Amino acid sequence: MSLAALIFDVDGTLADTEEAHRGAFNDAFAEAGLPWQWSRDHYAELLKTTGGKERIAAHVHALEGTAADHERLKARIPEIHRLKTVAYTRRIREGAVALRPGVRRLLGEARAAGLRLAIASTTSRENIDALLTATLGSHAPRWFEVIEAGDAMARKKPASDVYDAVLLRLGLAPDACVAFEDSGRGLAAAKGAALFTVVTPTTWTRDDNFAAADVVLASLGDPEAHLTGEDAALVGHPMLRIVDLERLHASRDRDPAKVPLHLGRSTRAPATDGASSK
Numbered sequence: 519m520s521l522a523a524l525i526f527d528v529d530g531t532l533a534d535t536e537e538a539h540r541g542a543f544n545d546a547f548a549e550a551g552l553p554w555q556w557s558r559d560h561y562a563e564l565l566k567t568t569g570g571k572e573r574i575a576a577h578v579h580a581l582e583g584t585a586a587d588h589e590r591l592k593a594r595i596p597e598i599h600r601l602k603t604v605a606y607t608r609r610i611r612e613g614a615v616a617l618r619p620g621v622r623r624l625l626g627e628a629r630a631a632g633l634r635l636a637i638a639s640t641t642s643r644e645n646i647d648a649l650l651t652a653t654l655g656s657h658a659p660r661w662f663e664v665i666e667a668g669d670a671m672a673r674k675k676p677a678s679d680v681y682d683a684v685l686l687r688l689g690l691a692p693d694a695c696v697a698f699e700d701s702g703r704g705l706a707a708a709k710g711a712a713l714f715t716v717v718t719p720t721t722w723t724r725d726d727n728f729a730a731a732d733v734v735l736a737s738l739g740d741p742e743a744h745l746t747g748e749d750a751a752l753v754g755h756p757m758l759r760i761v762d763l764e765r766l767h768a769s770r771d772r773d774p775a776k777v778p779l780h781l782g783r784s785t786r787a788p789a790t791d792g793a794s795s796k
Contacts, residue, residue, distance in 0.1 A: 519691065519693040519694050520693070520694070520768075521631065521633065521696060521763065521764050521767050521768075522634060522690055522694040522695065522759060522762075523633060523634035523635065523636060523663075523688055523695045523696075524624075524628050524633055524634075524635055524636070524695070524696050524698065524763075525635075525636045525637070525638050525684055525695055525696070525697045525698070525708075525713070526635070526636070526637050526638070526639075526697075527638060527639055527699045527700060527701075527704045528637060528639040528641050528645070528646055528649065529639065529641050529645075529700075529723065530615060530701060530720050530723060531618070531698050531700045531703075531704070531718065532618065532621050532649065532653075533605070533615045533616060533617050533621070533649055533653060534615055534616065534720065535610075535615050535649065536561075536565075536720075536722050537614075538606060538609045538610060538614045538615050539570075540556055540561045541605075541609060541614075542602050542603075542605035542606035542608075542609055543556055543561075543570075543574075543605075544556055545601070545602070545605035546598050546599075546601035546602035546604075546605050547598070549601050549605075550594065550597065550598050550601055550793035552598070555579070556577075556751060559570055561656065562722060563626075564576060564577060565722060568640055568674045568675050568676070568703055569640055569668055569674045570602060570603075570641075570642075571595050571596070572666075573597045573672070574595050574598055574599060575592060575605050575718050577759045578591045578592055578595070580776055586655055587772060596611060600626060603642055603644050603645065606645055606648070607644055607645065607648040607774060610645075610648040610649055611648065611652055611692065612654045613652065615649070615652075615653070616653065617653045617654075618718065618737055618738070619737040619738060619739060619740040619742075619743035620737055620738025620739045620740045620743070620757060621738060622653075622654065622690060623738070623740055623757065624738050624759075624760070624763075625661065625759065627759060627760045628760055629661060631642050631760050633760070634663050634688060634690075635661055635662045635663060636662055636663055636664040636665070636666075636684045636687075637662050637664070637665045637666065637667075637684075638666050638680045638681045638683075638684045638697070638707075638708075639665075639666070639667055639668060639680070640667075640671065640674040640675050640680065641667065641668050641707060642667055642668060643665065643667040643669070644671055644777065646659070646665060646667055647659050650662075654777070656709060663688065664684050664687045664688055666680050666683045666684050666687070667790075668680070670683070672685070675701075675703045675704050675706070675707035676702075676703040676704075676706035676707050676710070677707060677710065678706075678707050678708070678709075678710030678711040679707075681697065681707055681708055681710070681711035681713060682711050685711060688766075692711055692712040692713050692714075693712075693714075694746065695713055695714070696713070696715070696716060696763060696767055697711075697713040697714070697715045697716070698715075698716050698717075698718070699715055699716075699717050699718075699731075700717060700718055700719055700723050701718050701720075701722075701723040701726055702723065702726030702728065703720075703726075703729055704717075704726050705717055705726075705728060705730060706730070709730050709734075709781035714732045714767050715730075715731050715732050715733075716732065716733045716734075716735065716758070716763070717731040717733070717734045717735070718734075718735050718736065718737050718738060719734070719736075732766070732770055733752065733766055735752070735753070735758060736749055737751045737757075738757065738758045739753070739756055739757030739758055740757060741757070744756035745757060745758070753766075
């Protein structure tokens, strides 16, 4: 089936957001009067839990204290998460993050080619709109025909629910779409929906298992940040263009027993990117 739509994860895939998220969590804790500060190493461990509220709950669960202490803190999670969202969107508006290489270019090529665009993310809609507006302009959220955000899903990634919902709203079969992800959890969600999946890992996710991916690249590539080595050889160009994506998509029989196109490339990441879902 010919390619009709591109479906993007947000955090880690469109932009390096992780430090902004970590800082926003710490801002929220301070505003809420809590003596918590998530270090980079601790946050990396918490990223194994998908979803911001769920991540706070995992932190609370690991704290020393009585059952009553834990219940009191759990009751504050919605408040803490609201404060975190405000802090995160403020950081984004102030220019704390940039799009990953090739994202702006590929989105433009997709629109010019008449491909439909969608987002499948476990972050909140507020976070998505803030990132798109800050990096691509106030009109950018309208580029995406479907935006499914985390709070609308009872089950977050690695469950396939968010991708299933996007496909339903697009009215497309999985074979007509390509998903873009950066993490093992996101890949599992996309493959659970039977989607051809391109993975661009980050420093936060490069040790994840990407054996099920159809394509693994360090980035999408840009004129100022070319793909090199095995990445360029696979794509056949220093950047992943729509024409290259259509060729790879068309040439891949999405039998899960087959090896990914990027044979053996399950843990590659550029040195400066971040990842995940909030």
